[in-house]
Amino acid sequence: MKMIRTLGGLGLLATCFTAGSALAQWTTGATCGWGADDCNRCVPDAVTAVNSLRDHGDVLGFFPIGDPVTLFNHWQGVQRLPGGGGRYLALSHSGTTKAFTVVEMGSRNTEGTRFRSNRLVPNASYPATSPPSEDRAIADAWFWDMTYTHSGGMQASGNLLAVPLESGSSGENGRVVFYDMASPWSPVRLPVSQPGQTKEAGTASLAKLSDGRFLLILGRANANNLELYRSTDVDLRSAATGFALVDNWNEGELRSSIGDWEFGNYQNLNLVTQCDGTLFLVGTHLNSSNGEDWIDLFRLTEEYGQTVITKVARKHLYCGYPSPGYDSGTNRQCNLDAAGGVYVDPSGQLIVYGTEHDNDGPSSSVKMMEFRSIFPNAGCDSDINRAFVEFYDDSNFSDRGLMVDYPDYGKEQYSNFSYIEGFNDKTSAVRYCLPYGWRARIYEHSNFGGSYRDLSGRGSLNLNNASFGDKTSSMRFLYLGY
Secondary structure, three states: OOOOEEEEEOOOOOOOOOOOOOOHHHHHEEOOOOOOOOOEOOOOOOHHHHOOEEOOOOOEEEEEEOOOOOOOOOOOEEEEEEHHOOOEEEEEEOOOOOOEEEEEEEEOOOOOOOOOOOOOOOOOOOOHHOOOEEEEEEEEEEEOOOEEEEEEEEEOOOEEEEEEEEEEEEOOOOEEEEEEEEOOOEEEEEEEEOOOOOOOOOOEEEEEEEOOEEEEEEEEEEHHHHEEEEEOOOOOOOOOOOOOEEEEEEEOOOOOOOOOOOOOOOOOEEOOOOEEEEEEEEEEEEEEOOOOEEEEEEEEEOOOOOOEEEEEEEEEOOOOOOOOOOOOHHHHHHHHOOOOOOOOOOOOOEEEEEEEEOOOHHHHHHHEEEOOOOOOOOOOOOHHHHHHEEOOOOOOOOOEEEEEHHHHHHHHHOOOHHHHOOOOOOOEEEEOOOOOOOEEEEEEEEEEEEEEEEEOOOOEHHHHHOOOOOOOOEEEEEEEOO
């Protein structure tokens, strides 16, 4: 089997194989730029992307539109869509004959970059702050022709959205249906669908392959058994396209390169393509034994015609705010046994989204979190509007944090950290990135008083080593021109 790689502007492009290598092609993903119609942006290094996630997320929220969402009929899957400038979400839930709800995050950017928190208000805690009214559900996609009442963990591949359906009243097998989301506010049901082998269809994973066709993975209950299919054609909008079963896989076949052989009960499984064509699965779940939220990463390969899934990374994420221990009631901002999903932004950064089960956020909003890289803003060293400073409670860059993005500087009272989540005299470490000529000046006292320290360029600093640990009480951005 001969393999040919071609170099392109974004690194390694789609891996191509000679004739007779059909088996290898279903484990090699197509690599695309952000905004492609039927393909997601690749990540340069999937393992590094997971390992470098900030374990504490930024709080978000949105308003639903009368959805019958409860603790038991709850949000199941969330996908951020590239259409409409990347500020739309699709969220599925159980308990109704609805495929998903479309949410417009109207207050957020149209560049496809991280949303950042939309719950910043001076002198009010994040958990008590409602999202802006323009961040709201705007449309529902129903499946009137079928009797399923449970839509599960979904995945978008570009503008194509795969949605798994189960719990049909007539006892029919589970099924994955597809929607065109090029105009997110107006979903279009596609004629293509794929029934599963059993009544169970809890997750759907979708990725474009190097040969132009698509890999579809259907996860049964808890995703412990996976059905792998490959499309028969390259156009999922064509009624003539179907899917052929490639393999069945059970969690007992799991391999591990990190000494961890757990394959969790995943609420969501999403495919991610590395920029060399390697395919990965990302799973989100809640560890039922201790209530911890986790994201797990698996490499997908093929040996002798059989699927090989190898666990290669994992990350403990904290849905409680402001810190571990605040993981119940209104302080829990997400639950990875509810809706979870991953997204790759235009620069190749991996972002993870998670929601709560129901609608118990401020003013009956839905609470959610955005988990991003510890250095999340591409171009932060050249564009002040991408600059940031993140303050950490602990000197090893752990525990709760205070993220200050330059565009959001006026949304909190950074002249006195006592009014921002009680962060006065708490900072032990800091990460930052600013363009040439700019400084983030951190002060010992509120209202920019006392001794200070300037941060410039890009870096990480243990403030205890700089004799400034647990002293920061205010900060501001300054342009000094040198």
